[in-house]
Amino acid sequence: MNPIWFEDIHRKGKLRNLMAINVYIDADACPVKDEIYKVAFRYDVPVWVVSNSYMRIPDHPLVTRKIVSAGPDVADDYIAEQANGDCVVITADILLAERCLNANAIVISPSGKPFTENSIGSAVATRALMEGLRSTGDITGGPPPFSKADRSRFLSALDQALVRLKKNQ
DSSP states (O other): OOHHHHHHHHHTTOOOOTTSOEEEEEGGGOTTHHHHHHHHHHHTOOEEEEESSOOOOOSOTTEEEEEOOSSTTHHHHHHHHHOOTTEEEEOSOHHHHHHHHHTTOEEEOTTSOEEOHHHHHHHHHHHHHHHHHHHTTSOOOOSOOOOHHHHHHHHHHHHHHHHHHHHTO
16 A cells, blocks of 8 residues: 555545545546536545645545646656556546556546547557647647537546446445
């Protein structure tokens, strides 16, 4: 058991079963945190809000804020270390998604698109291609705006993931 993790949850009086389902949020730019809380509360699943800086979270025993030190990929490293077959990771970061899939976690993007073993290879390749095009100035725009359909798709994907994990417990 990671002693820092144990100390963190023990101090908050939230000692949890290590094999329990957990949701980890790559929280710095996540637009669906409120939706995650609602679904997690419905299923009584702990949520870890991982970020490089302080952010408000609900005052609820199932929600834990984990602030990691500043630096590139520090939050990603923390989440990847915690990822396992009993957790859901919410991230838009394709490289983090790949790492978490390798740890058997369920990974969902904030737009509701699940990352899978079948889709991650092409997602990584597309990311590299787009990064190259942006660096040459050929592409200057970003992703499309977040929509109501994205939010709805996300809620459905998270609900399905938690039902599947609960069924396997």
